[in-house]
Amino acid sequence: MTGVTLSNAIKRYGDVQVIHGVDLKVEDGEFCVFVGPSGCGKSTLLRMIAGLEETTEGVMHIGARDVTRMDPSERGVAMVFQTYALYPHMTVKENMGFGLKMNGFPKAEIDQKVKAASDVLKLEDYLDRKPAALSGGQRQRVAIGRAIVRGPEVFLFDEPLSNLDAELRVEMRVEIARLHKEIGATMIYVTHDQVEAMTLADKIVVLRAGVIEQVGAPLELYRNPDNKFVAGFIGSPAMNFLEGVVGQGGVDVPALGRSVALSVDLPAPGTKVTLGVRPEHLEVHKGRGDLHADLSEALGGVSYLHLVAGTGERLIAEERGDDRAAAGDTVDISFEPHRAMVFAHDSGLRIR
Template identity: 55%
Template sequence: MSEIVLKQVRKSYGGSEVIHGVDLQVGEGEFCVFVGPSGCGKSTLLRMIAGLEDISGGTVELGGRVVNDVEPSARGLAMVFQSYALYPHMSVKANMSFGLRMTGHSKQETEARVVEAARILQLDSLMDRKPSQLSGGQRQRVAIGRAIVRQPKAFLFDEPLSNLDAELRVAMRVEIAKLHRDLGATMIYVTHDQVEAMTLADKIVVLRAGVVEQVGSPAELYTNPGNVFVAGFIGSPRMNLLSAVSDGQRVSLGAVQFKPSLNAPPPAGPVTIGIRPEQFEAQQDSVVLKLAVEVVENLGASSIVHARLPDGQEVLVEQRGKSRAGDGEMIEVRVERQEILFFGADGIRLR
């Protein structure tokens, strides 16, 4: 069993609490991603699971066993860091086998595990090279291979792609996704990049200031965010979050008034409207907004239009097809009422 369960896990430094009672269950074989802005506590939480940080409160269970006081080396976990931490004087093969040799594994078993890891990661032709003769992506694959040969209960990744350029990051995301598919292992992955989170995860844990804001699948967090923070953090380009006012029945966004598509009337007072840039495609039952275009980012298959409402609020619009807006134009865009999300003054989703 490689299920990982956190129960009311807390972490304090002196009198300052940085992880606030986290409850989480990561199922066997699940790919779980911790995501959030810098300083939100995601790496600290990962290190507590690994045993590299002491736990101030609560419990960490691995396979049904509480491991709060178990040494990191005895937890059966393998960790891959942002830094490759390879021995520069050793070959790829020696780097991958070093841990097994130090823990007394036989030569035959060590060789078999290294050969299998090299096959999975397509490192067969690089086994005699030194780290200085490898690209960044190849070095990271060696670091992952060193983790694979240990045959751990679970893999922990702490921003492993941060040192790579954009093209290599994309390639390595694919490699890690394939690795999870091939091994079927439990994996927890830390990143501040929500694109990585969306493309890799079975389950995403969104953290802010040591608190879990929401847990769910990528599709669930994208289409059904529970609060303003999650709505604005998940998705690229970001969701438009616009200030509006409710009279208890209708919502006013500047001069535009409409009745929201909600189960209950919105409370009177300020509300926030959420609209994703790609949702401005409606033809009927729609809310019409008039925008002044400021800048257009041409991305080839699509364009991102940076525009403003008459009251000055910025709106991003994703456009596809041949007919696209130009700088300085006035345009009208439409969004279906049921696609619009609403958040109360406290930032919590209205439904």
């Protein structure tokens, strides 16, 4: 197996540039996830690696080979799409082995590779079925199996779980994580679901408008985001952001009606900043304060309390235990100062 390296990768459609000088190294055997909002360029970047989109400028290596101008078939990659793209008239076995058959592999070798892939994906009992007789999760496993039998150097996944229901998404997420652990291949995975990114990735690449905002391990991005965009995108529910002004002893936050003392190098007093704190780091105090609870989402072991401040700003607090606030309550919140983050008001960059 081999890694993938992108150097100043640029993609233009005519005069419109959609990928802006991406530099990235995916290590051999690493599970790398591209994540970001719709239209950020993550699927375009994946298709550039696959060779399905031409790289306008820059250089791309898979292992030691410069594949920038190579055809997709020469790159040693296999791609799993959002749609299963299975042949309805073929059995599972025929679908999985079709690519090898077209490339002239001997039948015995095709059968051996299909059997090995079906064992890994728990498809042994379905080899003689056609796609119509399979569930959505089983069809996606067949699509993954079709990629495995090719023995690629790099697996590329383009939002492969988007068409599945919630339960199947969880099941397939576990399957893909197990598959990576078992075969140890280099995998690059595109998703807009940051929960998938957090649970699957060795490395997350956060993209916005064709630019990499930050690269790092999942918990590194969660704990130490470089800017407001990454802080708000990684974590569920998203981080709360409140407007503030640097005071003499900390940040004055009108929504909370008080100043928050912080152990960071704050800019000059009077400077506008944004205070960020995650829902799970807030503690709710019932019966006091002036934050209005307008909705409580009770999910069993946890509730998410939606709060409105007098300034009109909204925030979410996570609650556990039996004594939880309800919609209509007036509450106050507190948090440990080291849990809060401060971002520049204009640029969104983290102030450390």
